[in-house]
Amino acid sequence: MKIVFCCTNTKAEPWLEGFRQALPGVDIWEWQAAQPGEAPKLADHAVVWSPPQSFLDEQTQLQNLFNIGAGVDALLKLKMPASLNIVRLNDAGMSVQMAEYVCHAVIRYFREFDHYDKDAQAQRWSYRKPTLRADFSVGILGAGVLGSHVANTLQAFEFPVNVWSRSPKHIEGVNSFSGATQLPEFLKATRVLVNLLPLTPETENILNREHLMQLQKGAYLINVARGRHLVEQDLLDALANGHMAGATLDVFREEPLPQAHAFWTHPQITVTPHTSARTLREESIAQIAGKIKAVYAGQAIEGRVDKVRGY
Secondary structure, eight states, rough: OOEEEEEETTOHHHHHHHHHHHHHEEEEOOOOOOOOHHHHHHSEEEESSSHHHHHHHHHHTOOOEEEESSSOHHHSSSSSOOEEEEOOOOOTTTHHHHHHHHHHHHHEEEEEEEEEHHHTTTTTOOOOOOOOOGGGGEEEOOOOHHHHHHHHHHTTTOEEEEEEESSSOOOOOOOEEEHHHHHHHHHOOOOOOEEOOOOOOOTTBBSSHHHTTOOTEEEEEEEEOOGGBBBHHHHEEEEEEEEEEEEEEOOOOOSSSOOOOOHHHHHHEEOOOOOOOOOOHHHHHHHHHHHHHHHTTTOOOOOOOTTTTOO
């Protein structure tokens, strides 16, 4: 069993040691490009995060790419043989973190805590009229593992919750919309829009002027998926014309967010540094090791990605 580790901006040794413990006898190493004239050491499987094209060009015998994060958009840009499988993690501790982040952002807007923060800084004692939960529907774009967990968690706070996905999904207590024909109806029913879609050619720029303006007046956006889902100027325009009340953004087209970017200082936008949900190393190693064992046992593995759609 030969495994190569190629994860950009990731300290390799803790991962390598973890896999050696989870898979006794495994031959695992951190990838270094072969020198000219030197034969590369080839692996059967790879654990990756944003690997370069040269990695795939060299590792010609790979059967599976195990991605250590939820997003596979960086992999879908690469040229790879049709026989090579992309396998993503089921969760790796991210769903609880994502639910924490989204619920915090929703409740902060719903209870107007940002206004109370400003009042406190001005030493001003004030009350704000409560908003009815029945008038505060939360719509979630994407109903996979993360989206489903977020939807279930929001229900504990008794918010009306809707989800939209490519194909119909059933989540108890949640209204489900699917397909392009039901997207306008979903948007019109949404006061707070949470984006948890994978980034694909179909979903890139989905948070655009047309769709933002279909949201209820005073809508709020929470983007925790990918920066390229959002047309940034369209959001700024929707805030300027008063149709949207604000946004919490954790992901951006360029990261780190440039210092001169308008989002940093916009009074209606909260910025966080792509920290809504981070992969937990121990859980990731356990999941990937289990999937590799299943491969050698001739069993089916969960998490294979459609390389055309990115799901």
